[in-house]
Amino acid sequence: MPRGPSLTAEAVCFFRAIETARPEADRVLDDPYAERFLPKSWRPWVRSPVARMVQMGFNGRLALGPGALQGFVALRHRWMDDALVSFLAGGGEQVVVLGAGYDSRALRFAAALDGRPFYEVDFPATQRKKQALIAERVPEAKSAAIYLPIDFERESLAEGLAKAHTFEPGRKTFFVWEGVAMYLHKEAIAQTLDTVRTLGATGSEIVCDMWSAPPGASFEARLRRAGAALLGTIGEPLKFSLQPDEAPAFFASHGFETAEVLDSEALAERYRLTRRKIFPDNCVVRAVV
């Protein structure tokens, strides 16, 4: 559990800023706020020759390098953006982002939201930092977000949402759980999914991504698991893994029907990013109540 604001939230925001800085024809995501949320010392790196080299040079060869991870982060965000837009177009009534970090959807999709409530739930320290950044760097923007500080390991999502007196259970709700589940214990995951199922009306959806720890004892599998374990050194160890083929049964055990599961390769094909190497050890899931 992070003690201060989440570093991984800043890292994925950095990856979105890098994607946004790519030429328009060659990017999957346009998040103009990502760069503005970054620590000042990180911002020159977004367009630096080193960042380009990491992306362009290593991408073609190294499926486990930073460029490949950056590609996955950009793809999952775009895929979730698209799912959100179709949910809203289909009559969705409210949105809840779990572990929101520097997610800028409340700003980017303000028009599509058209006044529908947008709740951001996050670890209190991360959320405080984000609110200060918005006030300082995007004062002109009107964020639709309603902020709810909560530590998923200590409080239930139901308790957290109850803090927002406007949140209405039983409505058609879109839950975003991006880059979070892998940092939680199995019990916290089960509790979150059970709460989502209980709070959302039939037809509510959750989109999330899962870390799929490479199985086996091969040198490469061990190397990839060791790489993932490095996140423990910044206080955000990976705790939960789910393979793509396990997803339907896992979500069914919590009362969801799995509408889509895409591994990294399928995600890259969806957005025609097949020329870039995409980090292989994650999948995305869209599950319906």
Ligand SMILES: C[S@@+](CC[C@H](N)C(=O)[O-])C[C@H]1O[C@@H](n2cnc3c(N)ncnc32)[C@H](O)[C@@H]1O
């Ligand atoms: C990798 S970041 C992802 C942020 C955001 N969803 C995104 O994709 O940009 C993980 C997020 O989970 C939050 N988080 C981690 N552990 C948490 C906990 N125990 N309770 C609440 N939030 C937590 C962190 O504060 C951080 O914002």
